[in-house]
Amino acid sequence: MTTASLPVSPPASLRGPFRLCLAILVMATVTIIKGAMTTSTNSGLAYPDYPLSAGQLMPESSYTTLSGFLEHFHRLAAASTGLMALGLALWLYYGRRGNRQVRRTAWIGGFLLLAQALFGGFGVLLKLPAVTSVTHATLAQLTLATFAWLSYQLSDRYRDTAPLTDVPPGAGRKLALFALVMLVMQTVVGALARHTNSSHALWTHVGNAFVVFVVATIATAFAVGRLAKAPGVASVARWIVGLMMLQIALGFVVLAVRDPAGKAAMTTDRLGTAAVISTHVVIGAALTVLMAVLWAHVHRATRREGRLA
Numbered sequence: 001m002t003t004a005s006l007p008v009s010p011p012a013s014l015r016g017p018f019r020l021c022l023a024i025l026v027m028a029t030v031t032i033i034k035g036a037m038t039t040s041t042n043s044g045l046a047y048p049d050y051p052l053s054a055g056q057l058m059p060e061s062s063y064t065t066l067s068g069f070l071e072h073f074h075r076l077a078a079a080s081t082g083l084m085a086l087g088l089a090l091w092l093y094y095g096r097r098g099n100r101q102v103r104r105t106a107w108i109g110g111f112l113l114l115a116q117a118l119f120g121g122f123g124v125l126l127k128l129p130a131v132t133s134v135t136h137a138t139l140a141q142l143t144l145a146t147f148a149w150l151s152y153q154l155s156d157r158y159r160d161t162a163p164l165t166d167v168p169p170g171a172g173r174k175l176a177l178f179a180l181v182m183l184v185m186q187t188v189v190g191a192l193a194r195h196t197n198s199s200h201a202l203w204t205h206v207g208n209a210f211v212v213f214v215v216a217t218i219a220t221a222f223a224v225g226r227l228a229k230a231p232g233v234a235s236v237a238r239w240i241v242g243l244m245m246l247q248i249a250l251g252f253v254v255l256a257v258r259d260p261a262g263k264a265a266m267t268t269d270r271l272g273t274a275a276v277i278s279t280h281v282v283i284g285a286a287l288t289v290l291m292a293v294l295w296a297h298v299h300r301a302t303r304r305e306g307r308l309a
């Protein structure tokens with residue numbers, strides 16, 4: 001994301017929470033990278049217990065084996081993200097920072113993280129059935145998008161965006177929301193392909209990529225065309241289209257390098273393959289974040305004073 005889309009100098013009262021929220025975004029992304037590597041190396045059951053790992057807080061195998069390292073440090077990164085999110089929600093609430101919407105978004109983010117821990121933990125205890133793994137993978141992206149939305153609400157850009165009263169709110173908002181929903185669906189189908197190895201899900205995911213691309217291009221072109229006066233729209237739109245082209249190209253590489261037997265056949269010996277697939281997962285998350293920010297920004301720029309101020 002560029003400084004044009006998320007400026008870094010909010011007023012004093014929100015500067016701290018804004019920075020903490022950016023730190024949460026970074027930590028959540030690290031957690032997602034480790035989670036994606038855990039799945040891509042089939043290390044999810046390195047420890048069969050939860051919340052402890054092999055009955056300990058810091059088992060030796062978490063720094064002497066790769067599968068133990070990935071799974072255990074994924075748990076630790078998740079716990080750090082959760083603690084930071086709790087800190088932010090309490091800071092906003094007891095420090096009376098931001099408005100009600102900001103505080104509500106912070107709690108929603110916190111609850112999503114709690115749900116992540118439950119789906120992750122129960123997934124392990126139940127030996128990773130597809131239903132918990134697919135839900136866990138999808139919620140990860142929704143969680144990240146929620147904290148991106150919160151960062152946007154805490155930023156200067158949010159407060160400085162003047163309402164464009166000559167632009168009707170309808171179509172731009174609906175298109176951006178539709179593109180966001182299509183992207184999330186793309187993740188759900190990708191996660192189904194990943195965790196069930198269903199060829200039906202896999203080819204639906206490949207075909208739907210082109211539908212998502214067309215919808216996202218229309219949504220971004222519309223936003224840029226109609227909201228050119230709202231700063232930041234053009235750069236977010238450029239990032240979305242650029243990353244989506246990269247993601248589709250990378251998708252074909254993933255298709256070529258992944259094991260036809262799916263994640264069950266993956267091991268820590270094929271780290272390069274795991275890294276390629278995990279990059280596809282992380283770019284998917286970045287796209288969800290950018291689309292959520294675009295939607296929020298279009299919403300903000302087309303608000304009507306008095307109703308959504």
Ligand code: HEM
Nearest residue numbers: 031032035036039044078081116117120121128133137140
């Ligand atoms: C901040 C919270 C968390 C986030 C954002 C997160 C994110 C992720 C992501 C993105 C994946 C990869 C999914 C995929 O590539 O399909 C993953 C995998 C996994 N996560 Fe988490 N996770 C979180 C918390 C936890 C916790 C607390 C546990 C506790 C055990 C956990 C256990 C797992 C396991 C076992 C996998 C591998 C699943 C499989 O291969 O089926 N996660 N996580």
Ligand code: HEM
Nearest residue numbers: 137187190191194206209212247248251252254255281284
């Ligand atoms: C709009 C473009 C796309 C997006 C946003 C996207 C996103 C994703 C995401 C998020 C996942 C993992 C879901 C999870 O967390 O478990 C995934 C999996 C996958 N994607 Fe894509 N994808 C796109 C296009 C493509 C294309 C064009 C291809 C192939 C030509 C492709 C091939 C795959 C494959 C093979 C997997 C499963 C990997 C595995 O089995 O481990 N993707 N995709």
